[in-house]
Amino acid sequence: MQNRGGRQVIERIVAAYGFTSRQALCNHLGISQSTMANRYARDTFPADWVVICSIETGASIIWLASGTDIEPSSILLNEKRLADTNPDELNRTDSCTRKSPIEININPNQGGKAAIERLITAYGFNTRQALADHLNVSKSTLANRYLRDTFPSDWIIRCALETGISLLWLANGNGPKFLSDSNSVVHLKHQVIIDGKLHNEGSLVFDKSLLPSRLKNPIGISVDGNTFIAEGKYDDVSDGNWIIEIEGKVSLRKLTRIPNGKVKITSVTTDFICELKDITTIAKCCCIFSKEI
CATH class of the missing domain: 1.10.260.40 (lambda repressor-like DNA-binding domains)
Incomplete structure (x- = not known):
């Protein structure tokens, strides 16, 4: 793997995530702006970022690394969304993405x-x-x-x-060594909510026919014996069941939007109204798989 071509690779990574700037990518990866600027200026091939991006977005590693493979359809959808969205909304979307704790972390000094x-x-x-x-x-x-x-x-x-x-x-080491060549299955990141925290639990493999269509970033999240397929990438918060974080605690709650930027939060034991900005939305639940009938 040649240690060059970094600028174009970084631009493809930005496109794969649907970001509008390299700064947004910095925030998502948890790196400093100077680190990004240094790699970009030196044209250094970002192998670790390519691995992370391909795992998180499903973008072809060939396309990310060399640009020679077919451009993923998700990139085309992101480009259309960016073209149809005003700058203020794009900045808000990038900010929402930075809040999400659902990501693949690779430490270059371990593993x-x-x-x-x-x-x-x-x-x-x-x-x-x-x-x-x-x-x-x-x-x-x-x-x-x-x-x-x-x-x-x-x-x-x-x-x-x-x-x-x-x-x-x-x-x-998570998931199967080989994925189906038939493209009939989808490989989802799996997390479990334990004591108000999200814990990585490897991956889940689902038949695509069982999952809702048009999910941009499907995630499997388990809580209380149920596994929810949730959308980790969204442009707005709408009514429905969400994985949210309140004061550092992650939980499953039903959200109902109320005028003036407020939201009603409902659970089995309680419900209350607060400002939408007072909570962090992580993913919207789309369907549920239960161990019990």
């Missing part, structure tokens, strides 16, 4: 050992030396990353392209 072991498995090798030979890197380079637990984003991208193995599995 390297396990990821390298998965790379060896993916290629069918038996040793790290065989992996080093295949990647055309020195034994000391691989040993240094392994000992320092440095996350090998560039090698993961190459392996995914060469083997067809799931990028998510290569990155963190």
Whole structure:
């Protein structure tokens, strides 16, 4: 993976998320503006951001990395939405996206050992030396990353392209190694609400026919024995069941919009009215899968 072409890759990542600026991407990734500016100015290939973006948005890793694959339909929909939306609403949408805690986090300084072991498995090798030979890197380079637990984003991208193995599995071991070639299934991030906090629980695989159509960013969220398929990307808050955060606590609540920027919040035990700005909306529930009939 050549360490260049970063500017165009960053622009494709911005488009994949539907953002309108690199600053919005900085906020989403939790990085400083100077880090972004440095990579952009030096044209440095952002392998770690490519991995994160492909997992989160479903955009083709080939398109993100090189721009040569077919542009994802979600990008075209985002471009149409951006063209039809006024600047004030775009700024608000970017702000809403920054609030969402549903994201893939990759720490460049940890997870390297396990990821390298998965790379060896993916290629069918038996040793790290065989992996080093295949990647055309020195034994000391691989040993240094392994000992320092440095996350090998560039090698993961190459392996995914060469083997067809799931990028998510290569990155963190979650989900199946191979996704269906028939495109009849969808791979969703899965989170569970425990004691008012969202916890990552790997992934869920659903037949697409079971899910609502036109979801931009479907997420599986489980609470109290039920799993909700929720929309993590939205332009407005409408009436319905939502995953929300109130004073640091995440829960499932029914929201009803009221004039003058207010909202009625209803649960099994209580209901009250407050300003919409006083809560953080995370995702809107679209359907439910229950273990009990």
